[in-house]
Amino acid sequence: MRRLVFRAQHAGKRVGVVPTMGALHAGHLSLVDAARDDCDLVVTTIFVNPTQFGSGEDFESYPRDLAADADLLAPHGCDYLFAPTSSEVYPDGYATTLDVGPVAHPFEGKHRPEHFAGVATVVLKLLHMVPADVACFGKKDYQQTLVVQRMVTDLNVPTALRICPTIREADGLAMSSRNAYLTSTERHQAAGLHASLQLAKKMTGAGERDAGVLTQAVKAHLERLGGIQVDYLAFVRAGTIDEVAMLDGPTVALLAAHVGKARLIDNLEIEG
Ligand code: PAF
Numbered sequence: 001m002r003r004l005v006f007r008a009q010h011a012g013k014r015v016g017v018v019p020t021m022g023a024l025h026a027g028h029l030s031l032v033d034a035a036r037d038d039c040d041l042v043v044t045t046i047f048v049n050p051t052q053f054g055s056g057e058d059f060e061s062y063p064r065d066l067a068a069d070a071d072l073l074a075p076h077g078c079d080y081l082f083a084p085t086s087s088e089v090y091p092d093g094y095a096t097t098l099d100v101g102p103v104a105h106p107f108e109g110k111h112r113p114e115h116f117a118g119v120a121t122v123v124l125k126l127l128h129m130v131p132a133d134v135a136c137f138g139k140k141d142y143q144q145t146l147v148v149q150r151m152v153t154d155l156n157v158p159t160a161l162r163i164c165p166t167i168r169e170a171d172g173l174a175m176s177s178r179n180a181y182l183t184s185t186e187r188h189q190a191a192g193l194h195a196s197l198q199l200a201k202k203m204t205g206a207g208e209r210d211a212g213v214l215t216q217a218v219k220a221h222l223e224r225l226g227g228i229q230v231d232y233l234a235f236v237r238a239g240t241i242d243e244v245a246m247l248d249g250p251t252v253a254l255l256a257a258h259v260g261k262a263r264l265i266d267n268l269e270i271e272g
Contacts, residue, residue: 001043001080001082001129001130002128002129002130002131004080005041005043005130005131005132006131008040008041009133013039013040014038014039014040014041014133014134015039015040015041015042015130015131015132015133015134016034016035016036016039016041016042016043016132016133016134016135016136016162017035017042017043017044017045017126017127017130017132017134017135017136017159018031018032018035018042018043018044018045018078018135018136019047019122019123019135019137020044020045020046021046021047021048021049021062021177022046022047022048022063022064022065022066022069022083022177023062023063023064023065023069023180024046024068024069024072024073024177025167025175025176025177025179026167026175027138027140027166027167027174027175027176028044028138029072029073029076030138030164030165030167031137031138031164032044032073032076032077032078033076034136034162034164035134035136035162036076036077036078038134038162039132039133039134041079041080042077042078042079043078043079043080043081043082043130043132044073044078044080044081044082045082045083045084045126045129045130046066046069046081046082046083047083047084047089047122047126048062048064049089049118049119049122050090050118051090051097051114051117051118051121051122052114052115052116052118052119052122053115053118054112054113054114054115057112058178058181058261063177063180066081066083069081082129082130084129089122096121097117097118097121098117098120098121098124098151099117100116100117100120100147100150100151100154101150102241103143103146103147103150103241104116104117104120104143104147104150106234106241106243107143107232107234107254107256108143108144108256108265109143110232111231111232111256116143116144116147119144119147119148120147120148120150120151123135123148123151124151124155124157127152127157127159131158131159132159133159133160134159134160134161134162135148135159135160135161135162136161136162136163136164137161137162137163137164138163138164138165138166138167139163139164139165139166139267140166140174140175140176140265140266141265142252142254143241143254145161145163146239146240146241148161149161166266166267168194169191171191171194172191172194172195172198173187173190173191173193173194174193174194174264174265174266176262176264176265178262178263178264179262179264181260181261181262182259182260182262183260185227186227186259186260186262189225189226189227189228189259190228190262190264192221192222192225192228193222193228193255193257193259193264193266194266194268195221196218196221196222196255197218197253197255197266197267198268199217199218199221200214200217200218200235200253200268200270201253201268201270203217204247204251204270204271204272205271209246209247209248209272210245210246210247211234211235211243211244211245211246211247212245214235214247214253215233215235218233218255219233222257227259227260228257228258228259229257229258229259230255230256230257231256231257231258231263232254232255232256233253233254233255234253234254235247235251235253235254235270236251236252236254237249237250237251237252238250238251238252238269244272246272247270247272248272249272250269250270250271250272251269251270251271251272252267252268252269252270253267253268253270254267255267
């Protein structure tokens with residue numbers, strides 16, 4: 001894979017990579033499209049990374065269908081699908097893990113303590129295996145994009161990151177491989193996650209600046225829908241993980257919640 005990328009770069013081609021865990025949906029495919037627009041050669045990686053799942057999480061049941069994924073990628077002009085095995089990624093005796101520091105600690109890091117060490121480590125490994133010029137990630141995983149950016153900056157990784165917009169279902173639900181876990185009732189409830197963040201945005205547009213007031217309104221909205229158990233809801237300064245009490249500039253509302261068996265995350269940019 002590395003030889004192939006180097007050869008393309010040597011011939012003056014720009015290489016893009018889209019790291020994924022498979023179970024591809026329109027969100028992933030939009031990343032492939034972004035890489036395709038920007039690059040001459042596009043590689044999608046599929047690897048369900050065990051080290052970013054905590055015990056009791058859905059590593060075993062995470063949807064896997066390589067053939068279906070390959071069929072989805074072809075019409076989007078993906079040149080290569082790279083799907084390494086676990087032992088290729090984590091050879092015998094594997095012991096190194098990255099700690100990206102404070103950006104990984106709150107929110108997802110608090111609820112999934114080993115998650116970001118696993119993500120940062122595997123992304124670095126994938127970028128060594130596929131040393132592309134550009135790597136595309138989705139904005140839905142807001143904190144992940146900051147963790148990966150920190151890691152790439154701190155470790156001089158010569159790959160530029162391109163962060164692409166969240167792709168949503170018609171009712172606003174952010175596309176996620178984990179949406180497949182939802183029953184039809186839960187699927188309906190899950191649409192409330194985006195709607196509740198929209199409510200915060202609307203209230204801010206009408207002049208509300210107090211994150212406490214917005215939090216109460218969002219949580220009340222979600223409670224009314226039922227079936228949603230919130231892990232966290234927070235307002236952070238855009239581009240950071242710093243929580244704000246008063247919205248006084250570009251802000252991102254972060255939400256994580258359980259709906260049935262699915263743990264879903266979403267976020268929305270709000271002008272404070
Ligand atoms: O966002 C994902 O799908 C994963 O966290 C990633 C970046 C592919 C690392 O396993």
